[in-house]
Amino acid sequence: MSVAPARTDRRGDIQGLRAVGALLVAVFHIWFARVSGGVDVFFVVSGFLLIGSLGREAVAKGSVDVIRYAAKLAKRLLPASLFVLVVIVLTAPLWAPGVRWEPYAKHVIASAAYLENWYLIRFSTDYLTRDAATAPVQHYWAMAVQVQALAFFGVAMWGLAWALGKTAIDRTKAVTGFLILMFVGSLAWSVIHTARDQPAAYFDTFARLWEFALGGIVALILPRLKLGEGMRLIVGWLGLALIVSCGFLLQVSTVFPGYAALWPTLGAAWC
Numbered sequence: 001m002s003v004a005p006a007r008t009d010r011r012g013d014i015q016g017l018r019a020v021g022a023l024l025v026a027v028f029h030i031w032f033a034r035v036s037g038g039v040d041v042f043f044v045v046s047g048f049l050l051i052g053s054l055g056r057e058a059v060a061k062g063s064v065d066v067i068r069y070a071a072k073l074a075k076r077l078l079p080a081s082l083f084v085l086v087v088i089v090l091t092a093p094l095w096a097p098g099v100r101w102e103p104y105a106k107h108v109i110a111s112a113a114y115l116e117n118w119y120l121i122r123f124s125t126d127y128l129t130r131d132a133a134t135a136p137v138q139h140y141w142a143m144a145v146q147v148q149a150l151a152f153f154g155v156a157m158w159g160l161a162w163a164l165g166k167t168a169i170d171r172t173k174a175v176t177g178f179l180i181l182m183f184v185g186s187l188a189w190s191v192i193h194t195a196r197d198q199p200a201a202y203f204d205t206f207a208r209l210w211e212f213a214l215g216g217i218v219a220l221i222l223p224r225l226k227l228g229e230g231m232r233l234i235v236g237w238l239g240l241a242l243i244v245s246c247g248f249l250l251q252v253s254t255v256f257p258g259y260a261a262l263w264p265t266l267g268a269a270w271c
Helices: 012-032 038-061 066-095 098-112 116-122 140-164 171-203 209-224 229-249 259-270
Strands: none
Touching (some): 038 140, 038 171, 066 140, 140 171
């Protein structure tokens, strides 16, 4: 994301970064039984697009249209995710034994409410377990974290913009400072929680907020960066190398989302 001005319309670099993240998630799950760090890339990209948009609106207008933001978020996330859940429910009798219908239904309900991550924490789920009892919607934990994090930032940025409208504080510095504070605070909690209870930390939204904040920070400071063509090329390829190498060199499922998650997230920020 260091190769072009910050915009929220369709961009080739963003779409390419998403494609890389999606391929890494699929390839590592299917063939290597490992976690790639691709989900962390998605979190940074979401922060770049949506939180960056909120930040620019707060700076430019001194207010945030949280209703429009919520509608945009719902449009991006709800249709496809709910469609998949409906298909799973309707086809379950064809592939799932009757004894699994009730526990699967609980996972579906948690996923539909975007609370699957907390449901998995409650039952101390191992993300890489491959036994027959694994819920078909377990992967919805990432969607749940994304919705919760973006909802949190939407409300927080609305409150911040409202407060700034009553002061003479520089809006750009205030919004950037808020995101930096969220980045530092959430990362600190992520490191502490990962050290104490890594499986729970892996699904913890508060231990992931810093990844979204990082994307928002990049979106706000990117227009001010003046890098030459050669430097942009070097930084971009370095970022891609960090993203792709993460799953091969780190045991993501046992060390994330602590400081080790800086590996792919900084790579995404540099791309």
